[in-house]
Amino acid sequence: MFRLSTKLVPVAVAGTLMIAGPAGAQDAPAAMTRSDIEQIVREYLLENPEILVEVSRALTEKQQAEAQKDLFGSAxxxxxxxxxxxxxxxxxxxxxxxxxxxxxxxxxxxxxxxxxxxxxxxxxxxxxxxxxxxxxxxxxxxxxxxxxxxxxxxxxxxxxxxxxxxxxxxxxxxxxxxxxxxxxxxxxxxxxxxxxxxxxxxxxxxxxxxxxxxxxxxxxxxxxxxxxxxxxxxxxx
CATH class of the missing domain: 3.40.30.10 (Glutaredoxin)
Structure with missing residues (x-):
């Protein structure tokens, strides 16, 4: 089964920590805006373009697997x-x-x-x-x-x-x-x-x-x- 690159995991975790802040902190940082998050994602994808290839391949494999069901199974x-x-x-x-x-x-x-x-x-x-x-x-x-x-x-x-x-x-x-x-x-x-x-x-x-x-x-x-x-x-x- 295809799995997205584990390189995304640290980014997701870091993003979560930046948004939530430390548990129980008195002076939690302001929540990130949508624009901030989009900029982080954009920069990451530009630095790691192979992720887009992996996503495209995963989508193609999923579509073809679904198509195989219809190929032989349509009444x-x-x-x-x-x-x-x-x-x-x-x-x-x-x-x-x-x-x-x-x-x-x-x-x-x-x-x-x-x-x-x-x-x-x-x-x-x-x-x-x-x-x-x-x-x-x-x-x-x-x-x-x-x-x-x-x-x-x-x-x-x-x-x-x-x-x-x-x-x-x-x-x-x-x-x-x-x-x-x-x-x-x-x-x-x-x-x-x-x-x-x-x-x-x-x-x-x-x-x-x-x-x-x-x-x-x-x-x-x-x-x-x-x-x-x-x-x-x-x-x-």
Whole structure:
């Protein structure tokens, strides 16, 4: 566990003594002002700038630890493959990403090769407003008709053309989703918040491109998806 440098301890103790004064003293010094304390802290940090590096590192480690919990533990995400599978892989994807389209085929191969594989899907639109609009439709559909999401996801990749709100709504309604209900869900705050939560998670994990995959050993690319998710006996062989 990361701990702040012990160099701060003497400063904190000295500051406490200067403010409080000796116990029982008749002529205690005047209390330090906020400005006095800020000046002491400023001077100390200028003399010991490495403290700021330690604090920054500690914050980054804390944020990444919190992100790891959301990475594998969110109940809001759609799943491909075996929902109860013991091998879990998380995919950050964008429907307008050409590599994601290729990776979808690799995911189908991986699922066919390993019936114990669970792929958690993270909507991560990074390729412009059209992508964001299309993924809002996807999140809304998942909220109101989760049973249709897998087919919707498939059709978004297998239908030609750029992913847009119009295209996503058309695919959803072709699957029997009520358009009025879908558009109402698209405008709800919970839908937007779910997408923003995933975007925040991706930034915390430094996901700068799609598709990006994670398993228990960290991030990897789609070119190693099949080999990395193969049943253990196949990997051992």
């Amino acid at each position: 809001e995400d759609a799943v491909l493959g075996n929902p109860d599978g013991s091998k879990t892989v998380v995919e950050f994807f964008d429907y307008n990403c050409g590599y994601c389209r290729q990776a979808y085929g690799e995911a189908q191969k991986a699922i066919a090769a390993n019936p114990d594989l669970k792929i958690v899907l993270k909507e991560y639109p990074i390729l412009g407003p059209d992508s964001e609009d299309a993924h809002i439709v996807a999140v809304a559909l998942r909220r109101i008709a989760p049973g249709k999401y897998a087919e919707f996801h498939n059709n978004m990749y297998t239908t030609d053309g750029r992913a847009t709100e119009e295209k996503a709504v058309e695919i959803a309604t072709d699957l029997g989703v009520d358009e009025d209900e879908l558009r109402a869900a698209m405008s709800e705050e919970e839908t937007v918040q779910q997408l923003e939560k995933t975007q925040k998670l991706g930034r915390a994990l430094q996901v700068n491109g799609t598709p990006t995959y994670f398993d228990e050993n960290g991030p990897f690319g789609f070119d190693s998806l099949v080999s990395r998710t193969a049943p253990q006996e196949a990997q051992d062989g």
